[in-house]
Amino acid sequence: MKLYDTLSNAFLDLGSNRVDAMVSDKLPALEWLGSTSGSQYALKGQEIDINDNFAIAVRPGDALQTKINKSLVNKADGTYDKINQNILRFQRQAQRSLLSRQKNLLNKS
Numbered sequence: 001m002k003l004y005d006t007l008s009n010a011f012l013d014l015g016s017n018r019v020d021a022m023v024s025d026k027l028p029a030l031e032w033l034g035s036t037s038g039s040q041y042a043l044k045g046q047e048i049d050i051n052d053n054f055a056i057a058v059r060p061g062d063a064l065q066t067k068i069n070k071s072l073v074n075k076a077d078g079t080y081d082k083i084n085q086n087i088l089r090f091q092r093q094a095q096r097s098l099l100s101r102q103k104n105l106l107n108k109s
Contacts, residue, residue, distance in 0.1 A: 007024060011028075014038075030043075030098055
């Protein structure tokens, strides 16, 4: 297992065959799969349940805690859900496009 400083660097290594697989958020993965570098790759496995419980830890007094707390308020007041609906619409469009492209690749093989 290898940890990367940026998702871009992880995709660079995947595209250059320096790693065999990677775990990524779905939206950036779909975007990369739509690129020339990612055109020969595909999503595999089950999606991770994003409704799972998780925790966030920060150092006491870290300014990041304020940003996290604000995000949690946005989740509670419905702002997150409104933003997420727009993202999900984009994800569905990107996924349909990717599946169509993958079918075309399989038909050419």
